[in-house]
Structure formats: C-alpha cells, structure tokens
Amino acid sequence: MYNFEFERPGSVAEAVAALASEGAQALGGGQTLIPTLKQRLAAPEKLVSLGGIAEMKGVCVNDDGSVSVGGGTPHAEVARAAAAHYPALAALAGGIGDPAVRNRGTIGGSLANNDPSACYPAAALGSGATIVTDRREIAADDYFQGLFTTALEEGEIITGVRFPVPEAANYQKFVQPASRFALVGVFVAKYADGVRVAVTGASEDGVFRWSEAEAALNQSFTPAALTDLAVDPDGMIGDLHGSKPYRAHLVNVMTRRAVQAAS
Amino acid sequence: MPKDSGIGASSKRREDVRFLTGAGNYTDDINIHGQAYVHFLRSDVAHGRIVSIDTAAASAMPGVVRIFTGADFEGVGGLPCGWQVTDRHGQPMAEPGHPVLAQGKVRHVGDPIAAVVADTAEQARDAAEAIGVEIEELPAVVDMKAALAGDAARVHDDLPSNLCYDWGFVEENKAAVDAAFDTAAHVTTLELVNNRLVANPMEPRVAIGDYARATGESTLYTTSQNPHVIRLLMGAFVLGIPEHKLRVVAPDVGGGFGSKIFHYAEEAFCTFAAKAINRPVKWTSSRSEAFMSDAHGRDHVTRIELALDADNNFTAIRTETLANMGAYLSTFAPSVPTWLHGTLMAGNYKTPLIYVNVKAVFTNTVPVDAYRGAGRPEATFQLERVIDKAARELGVDPIALRRQNFVTEFPYQTPVAVVYDTGDYNATMDKLEEIADIAGFAARRAASEAKGKLRGLGVNCYIEACGIAPSNLVGQLGARAGLYDAATVRVNATGSISVMVGAHSHGQGHETAFPQVVAEMLGIDESMIEIVHGDSSKIPFGMGTYGSRSLAVCGSAMVRATEKIINKAKKIAAHLMEASEADIELKGGQFTVAGTDKSVAWGDVTLAAYVPHNYPLEDIEPGLEETAFYDPSNFTYPAGAYACEVEVDPETGKVTVERFSAADDFGNIVNPMIVSGQVHGGLGQGIGQALLENCAYDPETGQLLSASYMDYAMPRADDVPFYAVDHSCATPCTHNPLGVKGCGEAGAIGSPPAVVNAVIDALQSGGKTVAHIDMPVSPSRVWAAMNG
Numbered sequence A: 001m002y003n004f005e006f007e008r009p010g011s012v013a014e015a016v017a018a019l020a021s022e023g024a025q026a027l028g029g030g031q032t033l034i035p036t037l038k039q040r041l042a043a044p045e046k047l048v049s050l051g052g053i054a055e056m057k058g059v060c061v062n063d064d065g066s067v068s069v070g071g072g073t074p075h076a077e078v079a080r081a082a083a084a085h086y087p088a089l090a091a092l093a094g095g096i097g098d099p100a101v102r103n104r105g106t107i108g109g110s111l112a113n114n115d116p117s118a119c120y121p122a123a124a125l126g127s128g129a130t131i132v133t134d135r136r137e138i139a140a141d142d143y144f145q146g147l148f149t150t151a152l153e154e155g156e157i158i159t160g161v162r163f164p165v166p167e168a169a170n171y172q173k174f175v176q177p178a179s180r181f182a183l184v185g186v187f188v189a190k191y192a193d194g195v196r197v198a199v200t201g202a203s204e205d206g207v208f209r210w211s212e213a214e215a216a217l218n219q220s221f222t223p224a225a226l227t228d229l230a231v232d233p234d235g236m237i238g239d240l241h242g243s244k245p246y247r248a249h250l251v252n253v254m255t256r257r258a259v260q261a262a263s
Numbered sequence B: 001m002p003k004d005s006g007i008g009a010s011s012k013r014r015e016d017v018r019f020l021t022g023a024g025n026y027t028d029d030i031n032i033h034g035q036a037y038v039h040f041l042r043s044d045v046a047h048g049r050i051v052s053i054d055t056a057a058a059s060a061m062p063g064v065v066r067i068f069t070g071a072d073f074e075g076v077g078g079l080p081c082g083w084q085v086t087d088r089h090g091q092p093m094a095e096p097g098h099p100v101l102a103q104g105k106v107r108h109v110g111d112p113i114a115a116v117v118a119d120t121a122e123q124a125r126d127a128a129e130a131i132g133v134e135i136e137e138l139p140a141v142v143d144m145k146a147a148l149a150g151d152a153a154r155v156h157d158d159l160p161s162n163l164c165y166d167w168g169f170v171e172e173n174k175a176a177v178d179a180a181f182d183t184a185a186h187v188t189t190l191e192l193v194n195n196r197l198v199a200n201p202m203e204p205r206v207a208i209g210d211y212a213r214a215t216g217e218s219t220l221y222t223t224s225q226n227p228h229v230i231r232l233l234m235g236a237f238v239l240g241i242p243e244h245k246l247r248v249v250a251p252d253v254g255g256g257f258g259s260k261i262f263h264y265a266e267e268a269f270c271t272f273a274a275k276a277i278n279r280p281v282k283w284t285s286s287r288s289e290a291f292m293s294d295a296h297g298r299d300h301v302t303r304i305e306l307a308l309d310a311d312n313n314f315t316a317i318r319t320e321t322l323a324n325m326g327a328y329l330s331t332f333a334p335s336v337p338t339w340l341h342g343t344l345m346a347g348n349y350k351t352p353l354i355y356v357n358v359k360a361v362f363t364n365t366v367p368v369d370a371y372r373g374a375g376r377p378e379a380t381f382q383l384e385r386v387i388d389k390a391a392r393e394l395g396v397d398p399i400a401l402r403r404q405n406f407v408t409e410f411p412y413q414t415p416v417a418v419v420y421d422t423g424d425y426n427a428t429m430d431k432l433e434e435i436a437d438i439a440g441f442a443a444r445r446a447a448s449e450a451k452g453k454l455r456g457l458g459v460n461c462y463i464e465a466c467g468i469a470p471s472n473l474v475g476q477l478g479a480r481a482g483l484y485d486a487a488t489v490r491v492n493a494t495g496s497i498s499v500m501v502g503a504h505s506h507g508q509g510h511e512t513a514f515p516q517v518v519a520e521m522l523g524i525d526e527s528m529i530e531i532v533h534g535d536s537s538k539i540p541f542g543m544g545t546y547g548s549r550s551l552a553v554c555g556s557a558m559v560r561a562t563e564k565i566i567n568k569a570k571k572i573a574a575h576l577m578e579a580s581e582a583d584i585e586l587k588g589g590q591f592t593v594a595g596t597d598k599s600v601a602w603g604d605v606t607l608a609a610y611v612p613h614n615y616p617l618e619d620i621e622p623g624l625e626e627t628a629f630y631d632p633s634n635f636t637y638p639a640g641a642y643a644c645e646v647e648v649d650p651e652t653g654k655v656t657v658e659r660f661s662a663a664d665d666f667g668n669i670v671n672p673m674i675v676s677g678q679v680h681g682g683l684g685q686g687i688g689q690a691l692l693e694n695c696a697y698d699p700e701t702g703q704l705l706s707a708s709y710m711d712y713a714m715p716r717a718d719d720v721p722f723y724a725v726d727h728s729c730a731t732p733c734t735h736n737p738l739g740v741k742g743c744g745e746a747g748a749i750g751s752p753p754a755v756v757n758a759v760i761d762a763l764q765s766g767g768k769t770v771a772h773i774d775m776p777v778s779p780s781r782v783w784a785a786m787n788g
C-alpha cells in the first residue's frame, strides 16, 4: 500500500467536498478497493470513507411501494432488512461472498465498481432500479456502461438505490469455483408492465438485459418459453472457468431456473 | 474397549492448544532486534535476457540498506538438486544451474532478479519499484510438447534442448512389454493430464537470516519440513558454511504438503545477506509471491496402455509421460516422475510386464517438485483410470476386474523393482464395499434421478511406497542423501522425558503420537514425554518429514533409542534390587524381579541414574540418554480401496461429491483419531485436485493465469462430503519395529481417480459414453464432454 490521507466525513455534503480534491477516492466497505491498494494497483492521495454517513445507510419502503437502499448499506443488512419487502433482492445480497464480505461490502461500492461478475448489477438492471447520487438520479438502463465502467462522474457518490418491487422475481447464481462470484448470474423480475431479465458474469461487456428472453417471457412467464432461445457465444467471456459456449448455455439454464423459482 | 493412552489411543492433539489459541510460534512471529527486511523484485515476464539493472535511484531511497543482484552471488553456489536421474542411455540428466538471484536470464514469472534490503518491509518494496530493469523478452516455453520440438526456444542456453532426461523403466523389459502388447486380446489406451497444483499451505514461507559476528555463526529460521536437510544443502553446496557454524530452525510450521521440503533461494539469500550487512534479514512471502515462488506439484501428460488376455488378466502396462520440471530443478524434482512414480506402476495388481517412459522437460514455469503423494498420485491416477476404462470397454464389473488381478501373495516382487512386504487388497475392498454401502447404490441412483440428477459410483485402489527410504537403495537410484532418521531419548532425573526427533511436525500431530509410543514401551504417562523437533542445534540429526515417513522411519529410531534406555534402566534396577538383570521386567512404569515381590518405580531408577550414590559406576555410565539412527530395509506399502459417489447436474455439468469412503491398510495404528484426520485432509486435497484446483499458464506468454484465490479454486468445507474412513484392515509392516506404514499421503493419492471414475459413471448412466475428462473436472468441462 502507498501512503494516503484519510477522511471520514459524517454527511454526504462533507463527503462530496472532500472528494473534490485532486486524487481523492471514495471508500465504501473496502472489499474491492483495499485489496487493490494492497497490491499497489491504485494510489489515491486521499481516501474518503463513506462509512460514517448515517444518511447513506439502511433499507426503507417508500410511499409508492418501492424499496430504497442507502448507498452505504452493507450486503448483510440488505439481506436482513429487505427480506420482507423484496425477497429476491435480499436473497441476492445474502449470497454475496462470505460473512466478512457481506458485513463490510456495500451496495454503493458494488455498483460503483461494476465488476462484470458482481451480483448487484443484475439486481439493479433487472429491477429497472434508479441509482441515486449526490447530484442526480440515473436509470439503471443508462448507468451500466461496460466492464468496470458506469455513468458516474469523478467524485460522484451513490447515496442510494431505489428498487421498484416486482410481482415476482428471482436471482440464480452459478458460482465461479474459485472466487465464488457469478460465473453466470441471472436476475428475472416480473412487473405489471413487463418482464426484465438481467445477466451478469457472462458478457465481455458486463451486465446486460437479455431482451429476447424478456419478449418471450412477456408472452408466457414459464421456463418453457425460453427453451428455444440462446444467447450468442460471441461476446461471452471465455476463460479458465468456462468457455464462451458454456457461458451462453448457462445464461439459458439460469434464466429458466430463475423463472421457475419466481413463478 | 478403545484404549485411553499409549499405542492405539485417540489421545487429543496436545499441540492444538497452542495452534487454536494463537499461541503458536511461527517463523513470522520471530523478530530479531535490529532486523532488516528484504523485498524480492521478481520477473514479470516468463523468459528474457537481462540487459541491465539500474539500482542507483533505488539505493538512494529512504531506509535502503543494500540492494543485491545476481552479480553479488557470483562465486556463491547455486541451489543444488538432491537427486540425479540416469537416463535410458545411461547418461546423467541435464542439470542446469539455479542461481539464488537471476544471472543473465529470467526463466519464469516470479524468478527473483534483485533483492532490496531496507529498514522496513514497505521501504524495501518502495525501493524495489524504483529499480530499472531492462529485459529483452524471449519466446516463452510453456507447453511440454512444444518445448521438445527442435525449434523451441531454450530455457537454458547451455543445454542442447529442453529435455532434462528421457527415462526408461525397466529398460531391459521394453521388448518383452512390446511383445505382450502385440499378442494381447484387448488393449485399453488412455491419454490424460495430471493437473499442475499449487500447494497452498496456510502459512506462506518465511525466512530470517541471522549472523553472529563474534562467533561466526549463522542461523536461519525458516518454514521447513526438514531443517537438517536445509542445513546440509545450504551449508555445503550454496554458502559453504560448516555445520558447526550453521543452525537451522524450523519452529511451528503451518502446513507444508511437500512444498516446504525444498531448499529455496530466499533461505540462502537471507542467510547470505545477514552476514553481508551484519544485520538479521527477514523475508515474509505474500500469498501472491507464494503462487509464483513455491514449488508446484504434479503436471504430467501421460499416455497409458493396458494389455489384457482373453480372461481379462492384466498382461502388460506401457506408459509414456511428459513431466514438467519448470524452469529449474527443485531439490527433489527429478525423483518424482521417476522413482516415486515408475516404481508404483504395478499398483495392487500382478501385471507381469511393465515399461514406463518419462521425459522430463524444462519450461518457463515455476519449478515443479513433490506435493503430497509425489509421483504416486500420478501413477495411481493413470492406472486406476485405465482399469476403469478397460472394465467399461469389456463390459465387466470394475471391482471384479480389480479383484481378479490383485496381488494376493506376499512378499511380492513387482516388475518395477520394489518388493511389497505385506498387504491384503481383498480385505480392504471387502471393507470398502461395506462402508460405502455399494449394495445400496442403485437405490441412491434412483433417488438422484428422481431429482433430475445423474449419479455415478467410482471405485479405485491405490498402493504407495512410504517410509522413505532405504539409503543404500535410493543411493543406487541417484539420491544424493541418505534417508534414515534419528532420535535421542533424554530421560531426565525425575523421570520425565524429552525426545529429540529428526522428523518435523507441521500439522501431523507428532507431538501427541510419538509420546504415545514411548509411553506404551515404558508404561508411564504420556504427559511425562515431550517431543523436541525443528532445531538443528537441539536434535541429533534428521532427514525430516515427507513421504509418509515420520513414524515409520523416525518413529523406529525413537523405538530403538527407547529400547536402549530400557536396557540400561534394567541394569540400574537390577543393581538397586540386587537382582540379576535377566530377571528384571518393566511393566506399568515399575521394574520388578521375576518371581519376587520386589519392585522399584521408573522414577527411582531415573533418579539413580543422575544421582548415582548407589549405582554400578564401574559397569555403566551415569545418566540416561540414548540416540539411535534408523535406516529402513524396505519401503512400507500402505494400500487401500476408495469409493466416491457423485451427482452431476446434467444441465450445468456441476459435480457434487455426495459420499466418499476410504478403506485403508496402514498397518498398526498409534492414534486412530490423528490417522482419520490425516486421511480427511488428504481426501480434501485429492477432491480439490479432481474437481477444483488448476494451476494454469497462458500458453503464449507464460503468465500465471491462476495467480490468486480469485482464480485458483481451493476446496472449501462445502465442497467435500462427510467421509466414511476405516483403517481396521491392518497387515502390519514386516520390517519396522512398530509395524506401521504411514498415512499422510494416502488420501491425496487414492482419491482423484475415484472422483473421475464416478463422474464418467454418472455420464454413462445418462446415456453418454465419455472416455475421460481431464482434471479439474469443472462444470464447463463436464458440460463440454456431455455435449461433445
């Protein structure tokens, strides 16, 4: 690790101010950033911890029925507090990493990082969630822009995420055996105005919506509706843990299983 | 009734108190006043010529004491290889130099180029980044077949090719083996890979060098399985320090699995540098460094053929293996694919003719050496896989085919040099059928199928040569060391005992099991006996712990030394009771005179030895301390039968191990609980190799692809089932005093074929005949096989 300054502001406004300085970076739960620092792959001049900002923590149900999760809420808290309101989201959070990771890692950090194998991006995109920042609201459809790339600007903080609650939803994660991130993860959510299917872990471009599956499921929300659909192996990730055709195949299997579990 | 102490008791592991409460003393816990820290600048390319190294800027950085490069080690010996293999044509293997720090070339990602010694570890690392290294990249040699092609780049410029040796065994049998294949009724052929593994002990390696200018004495604290071996290799071959001026200490060591046998560059560096700068020098490996600097394991590519006659008797075996040595010869690397592999190719079967060919190959990868099982897992895997394939091709029951070919008469001279002293392979197979409930498999398969899963049963046998090793034999085979061991039994005045043993315990439980043996022999309480190990200044000598040898070899030395103690103690007791020595009996810690009611207690005799007021001083010396060296007359041959049941998800190819049963014959058992634990650990590693672990290099660049736990899958608790293990089938070893065979490696040796056999069986039950799937049998590979 290289040396850095450290600040732990108590409010979003203070955090934004602290992040305005050159070379400053937000620190969420540190589950991605700290290992990166230890390997000396990043050298921020200042870390601004979001851990002391009470207004960024917790889960609540809004008047319109949607569920809001504070950007600094750890995965374990989402698993517990969202269980009654959005069980599929809670289950996804409860399946991330191990207890240490879930008690430190935050939803804001996960979405800001946008790892192509992370779970939360599938939930946010699959739910048509709104990413709330210190300066604006961003629709999930506009937010994810490829591997480790998002619509966030320099110094912009995810203060919360607003999830419309679907009629039925489920997340199926097929784990990569070493990291136990998603080798392929599929989040399926059925809303009154249509079904959304978001796939993580599989594509070289990061999380994506499988629109053919959505169309088929809008006709019939059954696993059988997906039988003849396939994603193109071109553009899928091929690595030590799974070939491109295998990942393409798993997208179909995991989507069917998610539909089965949701219906 | 299970015993509650002595041989056969499941005494609780006394060392666990300190291990589980954080009170252990590992090498990294040792900090010497004034110590400096070293950071190694390692190559990030697989193969290249060092054009220049500029340390000027780095040397001026805060805290830097000195920066060393290969130039500082000119005139210092390279890391020695402890085993010379002679090839098919009677020529010695190619043996390239292995410098402590790279000289001229880098040969694998992780090869150390420079070493920065600084006041703190962070300063050393900062300065390492400021070193300017210019490397002219050369083509990386990664794939073994490509490495042997005529136009391949050469890992070592001074060698004619990348071939280390071309070994044939038994060369004189080759023609007869070929002839047997020509007349065989059936031949089964299989090509397979024994996947490269990273040992991954929980504790990464650490080394601290210390030099006392006043006495000229060097001390190395290191994470080693064999401190005396390190003293010998480093003192005699690398740094030229005589034994009396070199102490090697291996305190608590957090697992080794073979990877901590070898003498590593970092050990030599810290010892050398401590003297050079007159300050202790400490190195603590990071996990990332461990991936690219600890010796790797396995990495064989094999073609095996099995010939059978019309009655399904095995008539011949022929194998061709490419074995990866990596970039340099690690300490025992050449012996692993040869003498630890070829000699086990008979397995549990009376195949009369066997020919094994092994080509060892240099590549631009981390050196490969012994890893739990070392050679024997590679032999077992190919043999038990090809037998399974033969059974499928012939439509016969795989268990029946094995039984039909078992060796049943002992001693048995195999066609591959070794002589099995004893065994009963049908007994372990019977036991396996019982504990694995083979009869109930059909019902379990039906239940899995009702859930949409395929279920498979895989069975295999294994045999290993342990208790390594008879020195005169291994000397003929090329070992540059003897493989005896030593123990000193020091009885103190009040009767307590310290036993200084050459074996090193790094998880095996010696500190508990060894006292059980002495307690049994003397009839005293185990708690009166303490094991001392891991410090060359405290123990007489020792070749350390590997090859499931500690109890069989060092334990035998301890028995011999204890017998000497008993003999002397009886003389003292005879004197005290004014009886004839021949009439003295020792039982339950009391010396008695046969046919009388006279007795003296153990403690009275030991006190007399140290307070010799009433003592036969004219006949015997005071004191009660004896040393014995023990050199085994043969290997020991643990053997057994294993069964694995898997479920396969036909949609995803995911394999789950549902049941695993192991019936082992380890001869006599000292501590059944510890033995079960050793088997459990071995099974976890074997299942890890079969399903998860994969050390992979990019074939073009030689970059390590699985360089962290993000990509290298270690087995976790939920990857393995509850095991059924049994070691009640015991044919005691015929040639060591305890009748023990060793149990440390069996689980890792015997389990991979059972897992793969089970997966093949499951796919077959789903209507898909698959000849083989290479390990790790990952979901992606299973799916590809099912859809291939």
Ligand SMILES: Cc1cc2nc3c(=O)[nH]c(=O)nc-3n(C[C@H](O)[C@H](O)[C@H](O)COP(=O)(O)OP(=O)(O)OC[C@H]3O[C@@H](n4cnc5c(N)ncnc54)[C@H](O)[C@@H]3O)c2cc1C
Residues within 6 Å of the ligand: A025, A026, A027, A028, A029, A030, A031, A032, A033, A034, A050, A071, A072, A095, A096, A097, A098, A101, A104, A105, A106, A107, A108, A109, A110, A112, A113, A115, A117, A118, A119, A120, A156, A157, A158, A159, A179, A180, A181, A182
């Ligand atoms: C062993 C292990 C297993 C894991 N398994 C999984 C898994 O199965 N599935 C999964 O999805 N993830 C997994 N993770 C990742 C984990 O979920 C992390 O929590 C997550 O990737 C990052 O969140 P964090 O709060 O720790 O962010 P940090 O590491 O603190 O930060 C990550 C990045 O986000 C930025 N950032 C942090 N918070 C905010 C914010 N509120 N607004 C804007 N930018 C911000 C930081 O500046 C940094 O660039 C695993 C991690 C580990 C170590």
